[in-house]
Amino acid sequence: MADLARWRDLSRLARGYRRSILGAAALSLLGSLLALTQPLLARVAVDGAAAGSLPWPVIGALTGLFAAQASALALARYLQAQTGETMTRDLRRTVAGHLLRVRLSVLDDGRIGDLIARACGDTAVVKTLIAQSLGTGLAGVVGLAAAIGLLAWLDPWLLAAVVVLFGGSFGALLAVVRRVRLASRTASAAEGALVADLERVLGGIRLVRACRTEGLEAERLDTSAGRVYLANLRMAGMVALSGPANDLAVSGAFLTVLLTGASRVASGAMTLGELVAFTLAMTYLAAPVYEIFQAVGAVQQGSGALHRINEVLALPVERDRTVAVATVRGAARRVAPVLEFRDVWFGYRPGRPVLRGIGFTVPSRGQVALVGPSGAGKSTIFALAERFYDPDRGSVLLHGRDARFLPYARYRASIGLVEQDSPLLAGTLRDNLLYGAGPVTSRELRRVLAMTGLLPVVAGLPSGLDTPVGEHGRHLSGGQRQRVAIARCLLARPDLILLDEPTAHLDPDSENVLAATLHEISAVCALMIIAHRFSTVRSAERVLVVDGGLVTGSGTHDELLRSSPYYRRLAAPLLRYG
Numbered sequence: 041m042a043d044l045a046r047w048r049d050l051s052r053l054a055r056g057y058r059r060s061i062l063g064a065a066a067l068s069l070l071g072s073l074l075a076l077t078q079p080l081l082a083r084v085a086v087d088g089a090a091a092g093s094l095p096w097p098v099i100g101a102l103t104g105l106f107a108a109q110a111s112a113l114a115l116a117r118y119l120q121a122q123t124g125e126t127m128t129r130d131l132r133r134t135v136a137g138h139l140l141r142v143r144l145s146v147l148d149d150g151r152i153g154d155l156i157a158r159a160c161g162d163t164a165v166v167k168t169l170i171a172q173s174l175g176t177g178l179a180g181v182v183g184l185a186a187a188i189g190l191l192a193w194l195d196p197w198l199l200a201a202v203v204v205l206f207g208g209s210f211g212a213l214l215a216v217v218r219r220v221r222l223a224s225r226t227a228s229a230a231e232g233a234l235v236a237d238l239e240r241v242l243g244g245i246r247l248v249r250a251c252r253t254e255g256l257e258a259e260r261l262d263t264s265a266g267r268v269y270l271a272n273l274r275m276a277g278m279v280a281l282s283g284p285a286n287d288l289a290v291s292g293a294f295l296t297v298l299l300t301g302a303s304r305v306a307s308g309a310m311t312l313g314e315l316v317a318f319t320l321a322m323t324y325l326a327a328p329v330y331e332i333f334q335a336v337g338a339v340q341q342g343s344g345a346l347h348r349i350n351e352v353l354a355l356p357v358e359r360d361r362t363v364a365v366a367t368v369r370g371a372a373r374r375v376a377p378v379l380e381f382r383d384v385w386f387g388y389r390p391g392r393p394v395l396r397g398i399g400f401t402v403p404s405r406g407q408v409a410l411v412g413p414s415g416a417g418k419s420t421i422f423a424l425a426e427r428f429y430d431p432d433r434g435s436v437l438l439h440g441r442d443a444r445f446l447p448y449a450r451y452r453a454s455i456g457l458v459e460q461d462s463p464l465l466a467g468t469l470r471d472n473l474l475y476g477a478g479p480v481t482s483r484e485l486r487r488v489l490a491m492t493g494l495l496p497v498v499a500g501l502p503s504g505l506d507t508p509v510g511e512h513g514r515h516l517s518g519g520q521r522q523r524v525a526i527a528r529c530l531l532a533r534p535d536l537i538l539l540d541e542p543t544a545h546l547d548p549d550s551e552n553v554l555a556a557t558l559h560e561i562s563a564v565c566a567l568m569i570i571a572h573r574f575s576t577v578r579s580a581e582r583v584l585v586v587d588g589g590l591v592t593g594s595g596t597h598d599e600l601l602r603s604s605p606y607y608r609r610l611a612a613p614l615l616r617y618g
């Protein structure tokens with residue numbers, strides 16, 4: 041059953057490349073057939089030479105056949121390699137495209153490094169499968185049948201001896217091939233784990249250095265590398281085992297043919313030319329047998345990789361519902377809140393709700409501040425507002441429309457997100473500002489830079505907007521990164537910006553710049569802020585108190601100070617340090 045599924049997967053994969061696979065198979069076959077005619081000519085040449093005259097036209101034809109065979113095989117190999125490369129490229133595109141759309145809940149659990157290994161390593165294994173197996177295997181089967189036919193025609197008795205010897209090694213090899221598949225899957229999984237470990241360590245290299253855990257991490261990587269080594273070694277052992285078995289069968293067969301043949305030539309039952317022709321034809325038997333084994337081995341290995349790729353392609357992706365939704369325009373857009381949570385329940389794990397019936401609205405202008413103790417669910421509210429996750433119950437509405445029925449791209453175009461650590465991509469400052477923004481005029485860019493207080497920053501950089509920001513924007517300060525992230529959001533012209541305020545202390549100047557920026561922004565679009573600073577809470581038109589996955593209070597700062605003892609307690613540190 042599993043075998044059937046494997047061949048089905050393979051044939052589905054090969055469907056789009058049928059022409060080049062068949063072309064390569066035809067060329068390989070042509071090479072094999074050209075090879076098979078050589079023993080017949082060799083027999084005439086050797087018998088002629090034994091009789092005392094060299095038949096030059098036959099020798100010329102034989103040389104021509106050698107050249108034609110070599111050319112056909114070279115072309116076949118190139119075509120196979122090209123098909124393998126094309127297929128790998130297409131598979132990588134498909135896997136990468138799929139990974140970019142995979143649901144975030146899946147990525148929360150999955151090991152990113154392992155997914156990278158599958159997208160890069162396993163797709164390359166599949167290439168080997170294609171390059172080695174499909175075309176060659178097909179040609180090998182036909183070539184084997186033709187070689188057996190020729191040998192039977194030359195001498196059926198000698199062939200019987202050969203078949204017995206080859207048959208034994210065939211059985212032994214089949215047993216090995218099955219184990220190779222399992223070992224290959226283990227090796228790929230171990231390799232995925234190693235890449236995942238490396239990705240984790242390099243991603244947190246500053247933490248590793250600061251905690252002086254290089255030795256510990258090196259040990260872990262050693263262990264993972266050791267697992268890959270062992271799995272590959274086991275596979276190599278099995279492949280190596282099959283080699284001598286094959287060689288033994290081939291040597292035995294040759295010896296038997298030469299000994300039996302020599303006595304038959306001596307007794308006059310066979311000419312020397314016939315024995316040479318048979319021996320030559322036998323060498324052409326070994327090649328297809330080898331090709332078939334290689335193909336079966338490659339299919340076993342490749343199907344392990346294909347299985348891992350199929351697992352990635354089976355991961356659920358964000359899919360737009362096919363419901364026509366009219367754009368909300370004009371008055372309706374102005375009247376409806378830009379964002380509404382209506383009795384939203386959500387948990388990362390089944391039966392463990394983090395949000396327990398959250399409800400609030402965000403008007404189309406002004407600032408709404410979210411405050412609450414650590415772990416209350418503030419970031420989770422942002423994650424649902426961005427539709428990184430879907431609510432388990434209740435609904436999120438954008439301009440009064442249920443978010444579930446809006447295309448993801450359209451929904452997210454309306455909502456900008458500025459995370460606390462404001463990750464930037466490597467590239468120039470301009471690249472980062474315009475990332476995902478669409479066409480932007482230089483006037484607009486200047487206006488946003490002024491609004492976010494970035495003009496002096498840009499002026500101070502060696503190449504202005506074209507200065508590289510370094511990996512994750514490390515050449516910029518935390519505050520500057522935050523403002524670049526805000527500017528990037530603004531350039532995409534969203535209706536609402538979600539901003540997770542930095543917890544780190546800002547100097548008074550930076551804090552004033554940020555407060556002024558937020559004030560200006562809230563005049564052009566709605567702003568929802570996870571607030572860590574008294575100044576932010578104070579200037580918000582509305583404050584939402586989130587506690588234990590519920591909104592437990594709502595109003596202005598002053599109203600809440602009067603009405604909510606809990607808020608008073610919560611705001612005390614803000615009042616003290618803000």
Ligand SMILES: Nc1ncnc2c1ncn2[C@@H]1O[C@H](COP(=O)(O)OP(=O)(O)OP(=O)(O)O)[C@@H](O)[C@H]1O
Nearest residue numbers: 148388389394412413414415416417418419420421
């Ligand atoms: N990706 C996740 N997978 C599983 N649980 C999560 C995940 N993210 C958050 N949680 C859990 O959900 C709860 C709410 O977390 P959340 O980050 O929303 O709180 P928060 O109010 O933003 O906290 P803080 O102010 O400390 O950032 C916490 O118990 C947290 O452990």
